[in-house]
Amino acid sequence: MITGITLREESFKQLRDFIYGQCGIFIPDTKKYLIEKRLSGRLQANELHDFDQYMEFLRGPRCHGEITFLIDAITTNETYFFREPDHFYIFLEHIVPDVLRRSGMRNINVWSSACSTGEEPYTLAMLVKEKCPGFKVSILGSDISNATIESARRGVYNSYSVRNAPEPYISRYFRHNCGGYELSPAIRECVRFININLVSDKKINFPIGMDVIFCRNVLIYFDLKSKRKAVSNLYDSLNPGGYLIIGKSEGLHDITRAFKPVIINNTLIYQRTM
Numbered sequence: 001m002i003t004g005i006t007l008r009e010e011s012f013k014q015l016r017d018f019i020y021g022q023c024g025i026f027i028p029d030t031k032k033y034l035i036e037k038r039l040s041g042r043l044q045a046n047e048l049h050d051f052d053q054y055m056e057f058l059r060g061p062r063c064h065g066e067i068t069f070l071i072d073a074i075t076t077n078e079t080y081f082f083r084e085p086d087h088f089y090i091f092l093e094h095i096v097p098d099v100l101r102r103s104g105m106r107n108i109n110v111w112s113s114a115c116s117t118g119e120e121p122y123t124l125a126m127l128v129k130e131k132c133p134g135f136k137v138s139i140l141g142s143d144i145s146n147a148t149i150e151s152a153r154r155g156v157y158n159s160y161s162v163r164n165a166p167e168p169y170i171s172r173y174f175r176h177n178c179g180g181y182e183l184s185p186a187i188r189e190c191v192r193f194i195n196i197n198l199v200s201d202k203k204i205n206f207p208i209g210m211d212v213i214f215c216r217n218v219l220i221y222f223d224l225k226s227k228r229k230a231v232s233n234l235y236d237s238l239n240p241g242g243y244l245i246i247g248k249s250e251g252l253h254d255i256t257r258a259f260k261p262v263i264i265n266n267t268l269i270y271q272r273t274m
């Protein structure tokens with residue numbers, strides 16, 4: 001990795017605007033170092049000498065493949081199995097019964113948007129397998145980063161990722177070898193993964209008819225405009241009465257009034273109004 005290449009103020013602003021336009025992530029002045037740190041490897045990979053050249057490259061005709069790498073490098077992909085577990089128990093004990101009762105059907109559609117390397121939708125898949133026999137739960141996982149989606153499809157994790165998973169789930173659904181914790185095919189095949197940019201205007205690949213959407217720990221990276229865009233896109237994907245679950249440190253205050261706040265066991269989730 002190249003170190004010590006400083007990012008001029010003007011190039012920082014240009015790169016920041018470019019990144020914002022691609023994925024809605026807003027990098028404040030105080031996080032200029034983040035671009036330097038995360039993108040210096042891209043200069044090396046493209047044999048470029050400084051960030052001005054990189055910016056030129058991104059605006060040029062061969063930029064498309066590079067934008068994919070840029071997004072992989074700039075996104076923060078922290079996640080793990082059974083993260084913020086209250087949401088999963090609310091999902092099982094309140095949401096699933098409510099959706100099934102209202103629809104009169106035995107199937108439910110769940111979307112784990114911004115799912116990073118897949119721990120969130122796979123946690124759902126394991127819980128559904130254990131606790132919802134007899135129901136068909138279809139689970140979609142998506143992210144803007146192709147690298148995370150490829151990793152999710154592989155389904156191999158390290159000990160950090162599984163550290164909060166209860167022991168019975170580890171022994172039942174993972175094979176532990178020197179390469180890590182390999183998720184069983186029975187769980188892997190429960191989740192379909194695709195690339196979706198939550199702030200897209202064109203809404204490429206956006207699903208419809210969702211009963212529940214998990215969109216946790218991604219809105220924090222957006223400015224207000226991107227948050228509004230993402231939440232409005234998610235609204236359109238939900239069935240009336242469907243649920244939106246965002247991260248525990250996030251809220252829809254200031255973003256929209258189109259969702260009804262619902263508090264269950266002291267945890268705030270949201271429901272699309274009918």
Ligand SMILES: C[S@@+](CC[C@H](N)C(=O)[O-])C[C@H]1O[C@@H](n2cnc3c(N)ncnc32)[C@H](O)[C@@H]1O
Nearest residue numbers: 023075077079114116144145197198216217218
């Ligand atoms: C911190 S991870 C959260 C993962 C998981 N939801 C959780 O709570 O553990 C945030 C994810 O959001 C994704 N992301 C960032 N901007 C996005 C966008 N515009 N559309 C879709 N996903 C995005 C990143 O690639 C990253 O994998």
